Amino acid sequence: MSDLPDFHSAIVHVITADSSRATLPFQRAHRVEQYATAFWFNELVEETAEGAVVRQYLLTAGEPARVEMAEFTLRPELCAPAMSAEKLMITDFAQGWIHLDDLGVAVMPDTALYAYAARKGWSWTTDEITDGVAATEEDIARLGGTPVPAYLLGHDVDAASGAREQALVVGEVVRTDEDGVRWLGTLPQGCVGAPVFIGAGLGENSFKLVCVGVALPGEGPHPIATFDRIRTALGALAPDRRGDAPVVTVTATESQVVEPKRRWWQRRG
DSSP states (O other), rough: OOOOHHHHHHHHHHHHHTTTTTTTEEEEETOOOOOEEEEEEEEEEEETTTTEEEEEEEETTTGOOOOOOOEEEEEGGGSSSOSOOEEEEESSSGGGGGEETTEEEEEEETTOOOHHHHHHHHOEEEEEHHHHBBOOOOHHHHHOOOEEEEEEEEOOOOOOTTOOEEEEEEEEEETTTTTTTEEESSTTTTTTOOOEEEEEEETTTTEEEEEEEEEEOSSSSEEEEEEEHHHHHHHSOOGEEEEEEEEEEOOOOOOOOOOSOOOOOOOOO
């Protein structure tokens, strides 16, 4: 019997348990266009006795971030106390991002978002994609020409209401020398900019969760900007370009190795 159902169920469980509050849908304000997903990422600065010192950003695809006014959809679970407003409008939106043009990725230091929440009397209560989950060069090198099951965590667009519910989309990723890493399968409207995960097998019925990178716009199989390159690009930014991204110490432990549970997960892309 194939082990795929067990791994599939366990990977879905880990993604939804650890990363469901990491994503934030946005779109061009007052328009039914430029729908995308952003997500929080903790760039590791250093390890100390107190914990990991990290710098926090929002990440997304570069193209949808190039609008002058946009709105984030706020989910109640991302705010404490929960916000009554469902939208967060941002002017000069394009200027708030650092564009890593060679990768097609945009990053936003969280400073302005933290300051806004403090002024309004609430706090962000998010999950983040951590450095320990973000793909390394070795993780990407292990991908090859054989498609690997993959999972995209984004916010699609309801055709009738325009609602931005979170969706876990199942597809595959593949890496070639010519095209880099690509997403094979459906990429719903609104899911550009979302994080893409795989479960990297470790043998003996266990795996580690790996966030491969950011889903980008494109024709046919969508390109993925991989985290090994994103990490290098962030490290190369001059301090004045980081936009005073908040630096915090976190002590939460990361789930690196997971034993798959024996059950099917029902939803498939």
